[in-house]
Amino acid sequence: MSEIFELTEKLKTEGEKFVGIFSALTDDQWQAEVYTEGTTWTIRNVLSHFVTSERGLVKLFEQIHQGGSGAANDFSIDRYNESQQAKTKDLSVTELLEKYKSTRAETVAWVLGLKETDLEIIGRHPFLEITTLREMIKMLYLHNQIHYRDLKKALK
Numbered sequence: 001m002s003e004i005f006e007l008t009e010k011l012k013t014e015g016e017k018f019v020g021i022f023s024a025l026t027d028d029q030w031q032a033e034v035y036t037e038g039t040t041w042t043i044r045n046v047l048s049h050f051v052t053s054e055r056g057l058v059k060l061f062e063q064i065h066q067g068g069s070g071a072a073n074d075f076s077i078d079r080y081n082e083s084q085q086a087k088t089k090d091l092s093v094t095e096l097l098e099k100y101k102s103t104r105a106e107t108v109a110w111v112l113g114l115k116e117t118d119l120e121i122i123g124r125h126p127f128l129e130i131t132t133l134r135e136m137i138k139m140l141y142l143h144n145q146i147h148y149r150d151l152k153k154a155l156k
Contacts, residue, residue, distance in 0.1 A: 003116055007137050008108045014141040015104035018148070022047055022097055030093055034147075034154040038078075043154065044093060045085060046147050051099045052084035054140060057125075058107050061136055064123030065114070071126040080126070111137055 025043065035041040041049070064070045088096060119134035128139060 003119060003134070004111060004114055007134075008111050010141055011104065011108050011111065011137075014144060015101070015108075018050070018144060019097065019101060021148075022093075022100070029155060032154045034150050039082065039085075043151055044096070046151055047093075047096050047100060048085055048088040048091075049081060049147070050144055051096060051103050052088060053081070053143070054103050054107055056080065056084070057136070057140065058110055060123075060126075061133055062110065064121060064133060064136075065118060068123065070123030070130075073124075075126050077126050107140065 022043075030044045031042050033040055033042055034046055060070060088099075091099065114133070119132060119137075121133045122130060123133070123136075124130055125136050125139065128135060
C-alpha cells in the first residue's frame with residue numbers, strides 16, 4: 001500500500017470521526033468552553049479552527065510543493081488563529097460543519113494528487129519548523145487529535 005493512500009485514509013477516517021462527534025453535540029455543548037487562557041474558545045471555536053487552519057495549511061503545503069520555502073520566520077500562529085476566527089463568526093454550526101467536510105475532502109484530494117517523492121519536499125511549517133511535507137500532512141490529523149483531547153475534557 002502506498003504512503004499517499006495511507007495518509008489519505010487516515011485523513012478520511014479522522015474527518016469522518018469528527019463529523020460524527022460534532023454532529024452529535026447539543027446546542028448547549030457547542031458553547032462549552034475548551035480554552036480560557038487569552039481569548040476564550042468554545043467547541044464552536046475549535047471547529048472553526050479545524051476549518052481555517054487546515055485551509056491555510058494546505059495552501060502553505062501547495063506553496064512548498066511548488067518550490068516555496070513555507071511559513072515566514074516571523075509568522076504568528078496566535079495572530080493568524082485570531083484573525084481566522086473572525087472570518088467564520090457569522091456561520092451557523094451547520095454551515096461550519098459543512099465547511100469542515102468540504103475542507104477535509106479538498107485536503108484528501110490534494111494529498112491524492114501528490115507523488116510519493118513529493119512527501120520528501122522540505123519547507124517551513126508554522127509549528128513544526130523545517131520539515132517534510134509528509135510530516136506536515138501527518139500533523140493535520142495529529143493537530144485535531146490534540147484539540148479533541150481538550151474538547152472531551154470540556155464536555156465532562
